[in-house]
Amino acid sequence: MQAAVEAAPGWQARYRERVERMLGRCLPPAGAEPARLNDAMRYAALGPGKRIRPLLVYASGRAIGVPPELLDAPAAAVELIHAYSLVHDDLPAMDDDDLRRGRPTTHRAYDEATAILAGDALQVLAFEILADDALLPLEAPARIDMIGLLARASGTAGMAGGQAMDLAATGRRLEPPQIEDMHARKTGALIRASVLLACAARPGLPAALRGDLDRYGTAIGLSFQIVDDLLDVLGDPAVTGKGQGSDALRGKPTYPAIAGVARARARAAELAHQGIAALSAFGPEAGELRDFAQELAARSR
Amino acid sequence: MQAAVEAAPGWQARYRERVERMLGRCLPPAGAEPARLNDAMRYAALGPGKRIRPLLVYASGRAIGVPPELLDAPAAAVELIHAYSLVHDDLPAMDDDDLRRGRPTTHRAYDEATAILAGDALQVLAFEILADDALLPLEAPARIDMIGLLARASGTAGMAGGQAMDLAATGRRLEPPQIEDMHARKTGALIRASVLLACAARPGLPAALRGDLDRYGTAIGLSFQIVDDLLDVLGDPAVTGKGQGSDALRGKPTYPAIAGVARARARAAELAHQGIAALSAFGPEAGELRDFAQELAARSR
Numbered sequence: 001m002q003a004a005v006e007a008a009p010g011w012q013a014r015y016r017e018r019v020e021r022m023l024g025r026c027l028p029p030a031g032a033e034p035a036r037l038n039d040a041m042r043y044a045a046l047g048p049g050k051r052i053r054p055l056l057v058y059a060s061g062r063a064i065g066v067p068p069e070l071l072d073a074p075a076a077a078v079e080l081i082h083a084y085s086l087v088h089d090d091l092p093a094m095d096d097d098d099l100r101r102g103r104p105t106t107h108r109a110y111d112e113a114t115a116i117l118a119g120d121a122l123q124v125l126a127f128e129i130l131a132d133d134a135l136l137p138l139e140a141p142a143r144i145d146m147i148g149l150l151a152r153a154s155g156t157a158g159m160a161g162g163q164a165m166d167l168a169a170t171g172r173r174l175e176p177p178q179i180e181d182m183h184a185r186k187t188g189a190l191i192r193a194s195v196l197l198a199c200a201a202r203p204g205l206p207a208a209l210r211g212d213l214d215r216y217g218t219a220i221g222l223s224f225q226i227v228d229d230l231l232d233v234l235g236d237p238a239v240t241g242k243g244q245g246s247d248a249l250r251g252k253p254t255y256p257a258i259a260g261v262a263r264a265r266a267r268a269a270e271l272a273h274q275g276i277a278a279l280s281a282f283g284p285e286a287g288e289l290r291d292f293a294q295e296l297a298a299r300s301r
Numbered sequence: 302m303q304a305a306v307e308a309a310p311g312w313q314a315r316y317r318e319r320v321e322r323m324l325g326r327c328l329p330p331a332g333a334e335p336a337r338l339n340d341a342m343r344y345a346a347l348g349p350g351k352r353i354r355p356l357l358v359y360a361s362g363r364a365i366g367v368p369p370e371l372l373d374a375p376a377a378a379v380e381l382i383h384a385y386s387l388v389h390d391d392l393p394a395m396d397d398d399d400l401r402r403g404r405p406t407t408h409r410a411y412d413e414a415t416a417i418l419a420g421d422a423l424q425v426l427a428f429e430i431l432a433d434d435a436l437l438p439l440e441a442p443a444r445i446d447m448i449g450l451l452a453r454a455s456g457t458a459g460m461a462g463g464q465a466m467d468l469a470a471t472g473r474r475l476e477p478p479q480i481e482d483m484h485a486r487k488t489g490a491l492i493r494a495s496v497l498l499a500c501a502a503r504p505g506l507p508a509a510l511r512g513d514l515d516r517y518g519t520a521i522g523l524s525f526q527i528v529d530d531l532l533d534v535l536g537d538p539a540v541t542g543k544g545q546g547s548d549a550l551r552g553k554p555t556y557p558a559i560a561g562v563a564r565a566r567a568r569a570a571e572l573a574h575q576g577i578a579a580l581s582a583f584g585p586e587a588g589e590l591r592d593f594a595q596e597l598a599a600r601s602r
Contacts (some may be wrong), residue, residue, distance in 0.1 A: 028457050037457055037465035088421060093413035112394035113468050116417065120389060121461040123421065124452050127428045131449035140441035147448055148432035151425050156329050156338055160422040164338035167414050 011062075011288055012055055015075075018068060019054035020046065022076040026129050040110045040118035041125075045083040048101045052224070052296070053078040053194040059288035060198035060213055063279070064205055073136035074146050074197040077126035081154050082190060084122035087115050089163060095250070126150060138201060145200040153193035162186025171251040176259050180222060183255075187228070188221030208281070215278035220293050223271035226264050227297060229254035233261065235300065272297035312363075312589055313356055316376075319369055320355035321347065323377040327430050341411045341419035342426075346384040349402045353525070353597070354379040354495040360589035361499035361514055364580070365506055374437035375447050375498040378427035382455050383491060385423035388416050390464060396551070427451060439502060446501040454494035463487025472552040477560050477568075481523060484556075488529070489522030509582070516579040521594050524572035527565050528598060530555035534562065536601065573598035 023045055028038040054075035061071045090097040090105040091112060098108050107115035129135050130147050152158060162185030169182060195217035199210045232247045233256050247254050256264035275293040279286045324346055329339040355376035362372045391398040391406040392413060399409050408416035430436050431448050453459060463486030470483060496518030500511045533548045534557050548555050557565035576594040580587045 034457065034462050034465040034469065036469060037462060041457065084421075088417055091417065093417060114465065116389055116392065116394060117461050117465050117468075119421070120385075120424065120455075121457040123424060124456040124461070127448055128452035128456060131445050131452055133445075140445045143445055144432050144434075144441045147428055151429035151432055154421075155425040155429060156335065156342065156422040160418050160425070161335050161338060164335040164415065164418050167418075168335065168337060 011059070015055050015058040015068070016051045018058070018072060019051055019075045019079060022072040022135075023079060026076055026080075026125065026135065036110065036114055037117055037121065040106055040114045041122055043109060044087045044106045044115075044118055045080060045122060047103055049079070049083075050301075051079060053082055053190060055292065056191065056194035056217070056289075057198050059292055060195045060217075061201060062288050063213070063282055063286040064198065064202050064209065065285070066198055066201045070136075070138060070201050071198060073129050073132075074150075074201070077129050077146075077150060078190060078194050078197060080122045080126040080129070081150065081159070084119040084126075085154075085159055085163070085190075087119040087122065091115060094163075094167070123154070139203070142200055142203055145203075146197050149193050149196050149200060153189040158185055158189030158193075159187075162189065166252065169253050172253065174253040174258065176255065179253055179255050179258060182253075183222055183225040184218070187225045188218065191221035191224060192217035212278050212281055216275045216289060216293070219271045219275035219278065220296055223268045223275065223293070223297050226255045226268040226271070227299060230256050230261065230264055230268065231299075231301065233257070268297050312360070316356050316359040316369070317352045319359070319373060320352055320376045320380060323373040323436075324380060327377055327381075327426065327436065337411060337415055338418055338422065341407055341415045342423055344410060345388045345407045345416075345419055346381060346423060348404060350380070350384075351602075352380060354383055354491060356593065357492065357495035357518070357590075358499050360593055361496045361518075362502060363589050364514070364583055364587040365499065365503050365510060366586070367499055367502045371437075371439060371502050372499060374430050374433075375451075375502070378430050378447075378451060379491060379495050379498060381423045381427040381430070382451065382460070385420040385427075386455075386460055386464070386491075388420040388423070392416060395464075395468070424455070440504070443501055443504055446504075447498050450494050450497050450501060454490040459486055459490030459494075460488075463490065467553065470554050473554065475554040475559065477556065480554055480556050480559060483554075484523055484526040485519070488526045489519065492522035492525060493518035513579050513582055517576045517590060517594070520572045520576035520579065521597055524569045524576065524594070524598050527556045527569040527572070528600060531557050531562065531565055531569065532600075532602065534558070569598050 027042050027045055030039060030042055032038050057071050057075040057078060058068050061068060086100060087106045089095050090100055091107055097105050099105065103109070106118055127147060130143055130150070136143055154160065162182055165182040166186055174182070192214065195213045199205050199213055229247065232254065255267065259267070272293045276290050279289060328343050328346055331340060331343055333339050358372050358376040358379060359369050362369065387401060388407045390396050391401055392408055398406050400406065404410070407419055428448060431444055431451070437444055455461065463483055466483040467487055475483070493515065496514045500506050500514055530548065533555065556568065560568070573594045577591050580590060
């Protein structure tokens, strides 16, 4: 019954607090030189956020018996990668967004040059944290695994490549499988990496269990992005924090735009279900992951 | 006498070939999807370049008995970090340069969004390479050391922070020590890291020798940047590949602009001499490093 208690909604707030404390500790102190750059880094990384990727790191660790103390560094690292990607994606040459979660985007709050550099410095801070044995008390091979996982998920085969495909697809018609491929890189790779980072913290983990978690991460990563696209079409701007239909206005191919809202909804639910089904070998210790899959598919922001 | 033969100019061409072969192997293949991003990465990283940082990695390894086979990965990694920094520094929001080494800058050859993403993907590829045991056959702790060194040299305490200080200083008057502090981060950190990456490949290296190499790297990093500033004022654009006085036109504080050409020349030579003096405990095996310090201080491009 202990597991059921720990899987109550409070776990999300606890994990969120943990990672935010770790981020605050790892980011350069406010006011330290170069102050404008360091302040912009803190602004981008410590602003409001759902912390979905860190939550997945901790919840996956819970499922395989890795204590949260060993996961603070990878949880912070994956959030830093996510934060940097938002700063760069929002730039005028990319999505040209003025608002992000109800606040000015980093290049609006500071300036473009500072935003570019802040993104660059946030990305590399993720790897600095994983290489620091004071922050990540694991054997070197496990830390190397984490660094490799996070690097591959972030680069041209992962997130940066997905963003490039997204830009290339703007104004063009894609079929649902092509959209899913793009999403698998753009958002899916980092969500999947969040789950696998926890696995890297337990070197002896049976391959079958790692495979289950991998399938879970892949399925909910895709589900997450389809719901994101649905919220862009249907969501209340006051809740989502961005203008309704902003993707459609930019000519971005989205799942609901191509397949229709009903099919998109069904696909998101199906993927969440697949994610949960992948965890059938786990007991109540995977309760957080199961709840999270459902919550992500049903979310309204 | 073997050492003297190996320290002949041919060593530079040999090391350059090595690192370029490694870069070609590690970069995504030309034409692979997302093709525009991958092509831009290859354009930025494989274009003409002096490969100063990789040469320092190999020459430092030579001084402490690390074979080049163990240094291909860190040599490529440090060059990728350098290449990404040029792509981002050239962007319109930063230095707004159209030409780099006689070719269109990456954002001119492709577009701004692709250049931002290519820089991002080049930076993370550096860490992917160091985490890949097929590319770097060293024990995990040595690889973690390299990753930490490179990350710290690239982030807000190093290169990205130095670029932010450079932007903040534009149009302002700095004193020579402030300029040297800015340069120590902007270019110095990565040059120093090149030397220390080789040290990380020899875990048992006596601390005193590592300290000598560290002082060498710090001195020639500063010397290098002062010569860069001198070439901006005095250099032949046909040779340097950029417009004469372009830093001055932008209001960038440079060493010769503040201290005068004669004092800048003297300081660059003094630092090169300090770098060579730091190697007094080494024999002919440090010949490449000694030659390189003199060559960098006397270069015309």
